[in-house]
Amino acid sequence: MKRPELLAPAGDLTRMKYAFAYGADAVYAGQPAFSLRARENGFKNLDDLAEGIEYAHRLGKKFYLTSNVIPRNVKVEAFQKALLAAIDLGPDALIVADPGFVGWLRKVRPEVEIHLSVQANTTNYLAAMFWQDLGVRRIILSRELRLSEVVEIKERCPNLELEVFVHGAVCMSMSGRCMLSNWVTRRDANQGACDNSCRMPYRLYANPEPQCENYREHEGSFTLQRTDRPELDPIALDEDAWGTYFMSSRDLCAMDVIPDLMMAGLDSFKIEGRTKSVYYLSQVVRAYRMAIDACAEQAEAGKPFEVSAEARRAISFVDGRGFMTGFMKGPLPQNYESTHEDAAGxxxxxxxxxxxxxxxxxxxxxxxxxxxxxxxxxxxxxxxxxxxxxxxxxxxxxxxxxxxxxxxxxxxxxxxxxxxxxxxxxxxxxxxxx
Incomplete structure (x- = not known):
């Protein structure tokens, strides 16, 4: 059994070094001004990228450049110029979402390895084959897929590298293609300016006009009930002192699915979180490093393999919004009461x-x-x-x-x-x- 690549986020040079120290095989970092973490990207210029790429290669590791903004017309030429300059620094691959830029890169720099971003929302084997025919080396699959669907795509596309998210924040929209931030604050998530509107607390007030003198909070709580399905549990919308978090999903933790994904031969396990703390990154990378290594060693010994207790304990020391396995396995329990759960360990x-x-x-x-x-x-x-x-x-x-x-x-x-x-x-x- 091959060991999948453990791919960690690198929000800046410091985080990148910690990710490698704690066991990452590769990192992904945002291209200045043209990734979906443009506002928080610690790689501010080409010099930062050059230093990061050189450091990774010195360790025998890989450095992927996330260039997955979905540009409007006004950004096209600037994006092209920036991509060509970044390519000259020698990243191991570009993570791209826009189909026009995939086609353009295949024409002008056909030697460059392209990974298709999760923003492209690849959800079936036919789409995967289409991108493979265009010269895409790896596809980062949509987080909406079930485990059986991921396995089938790998079976039908055995020569195409597939990458899956195993840990981190999950969007309530389709793998990040969200317009909520744009509607609420005029910050376009697809241009790298998401303000996490879905994570913020909201309150319902009793008055139709917010500026009236008797403006006050509504007393009591609210719930949503499906009128066509009265047997379903109602969803509470006003649960804590700060408001409701109806749009804020729990975090993905695929620890329970690691053995299945390894059996299926997936190529890369990806951790989300370029804006997370150095501690969070180090602990999560270490946990998945232990999980992958333990399963591989058990398989090599001919033993049934499972995630180690030590790996699970390491994850218990990480704060989050509550964990779930996403759509991969089992139900999707949501946390409407809070946007944060303290680490248990x-x-x-x-x-x-x-x-x-x-x-x-x-x-x-x-x-x-x-x-x-x-x-x-x-x-x-x-x-x-x-x-x-x-x-x-x-x-x-x-x-x-x-x-x-x-x-x-x-x-x-x-x-x-x-x-x-x-x-x-x-x-x-x-x-x-x-």
């Missing part, structure tokens, strides 16, 4: 900035408040394990029992933590919940 309390081997001191950036008597774990590319903290100092260098978020400080480890010198800048402290 614990929370990140500090990111290590540097390590002094002589004094065993870690200089840290504090993310959440923690004290000397808290139970802590180290998260490193090599694994996650308990550690003993002997003492701490605050940002002024004074002894302290507590470190607070938004500051820097020092943590002094006992010898039981082992040699951390090889992991400097690549591990975190985790606070386990009681």
């Amino acid at each position: 614990g929370c990140v309390v500090a990111q290590v900035l540097s390590y002094d081997e002589a004094t065993r001191a870690c200089r840290v950036n504090v993310k959440n408040r923690f004290s000397l008597d808290d139970s802590l774990e180290l998260m490193t590319p090599a694994g996650q394990f308990s550690c003993e903290v002997l003492s701490m100092k605050d940002f002024k260098g004074g002894d302290t029992d507590t470190l607070h978020p938004g500051t820097e400080g020092w943590i002094f480890l006992s010898e039981s933590a082992g040699d951390m010198s090889k992991n400097a800048n690549f591990f975190f402290f985790l606070k386990k919940k009681s």
Whole structure:
């Protein structure tokens, strides 16, 4: 059984380096001004891209350039010019959504490997064959597909690389082709300016005119009920203090589907989240690295394979909107009560900035408040394990029992933590919940 590529998001150079450190085989990064994360893209210019591509290739890894904006006429020539300049830097592939640009690239730079973006919404084997005939090397399948449909496309297109999302945010629209943001705030998601209107809380008010003097919130709660299907449970629309999140889907977590996808021979497992934190990225990449490796090793040994408990535990340390397997497997439970669920396993309390081997001191950036008597774990590319903290100092260098978020400080480890010198800048402290 081949091991699928583990593909991680790279919102900037720092995130890219953490993704590789924690086990990613490849990263995808946005092209400046012409990806669907244009506003949050940390790769601001060609120099940033060149540095990222060179770093990836030095490690023997791959760097894919996301160029998946769906341009209007006014952007076509600028997009073409930018693409040609980026291609000269040597990315391993371009992720493209617009069919006109796929055709243009095949004519002007036929040697360039093209991956068809999920924005193209490929949902069947006939469409996959069409794109393959046009010279597309890989297709990123639509997130609306069921597992059986994904498997069938791979069976019918065995020589075409297929990539599937396994973790991250999911749109309520068709794999991101959403107009809600454009309607609400005049920010076009298909031009890279989505403002996540579907994730925001909304409230219903009792007055027809918002500016009237007796303007007030409606008292009570609201539900939706299908009048033609009264046996279905009503959907509550006003659940918490902030409002309703009716349009905000749970996050995808395909951990339970990993064995099936590997059996089907899928080529690449993709993690969503170019705007997520360094900690989130590191933990999720590590979890899926362990899941993939454990299943592959079990298969090679002729044993029934399943996702390891360690991989599942790693995912439990990540915040989200509540997890689901998407359309791949089983029902689609939604979370109408909140747009956020805390990690079950614990929370990140500090990111290590540097390590002094002589004094065993870690200089840290504090993310959440923690004290000397808290139970802590180290998260490193090599694994996650308990550690003993002997003492701490605050940002002024004074002894302290507590470190607070938004500051820097020092943590002094006992010898039981082992040699951390090889992991400097690549591990975190985790606070386990009681």
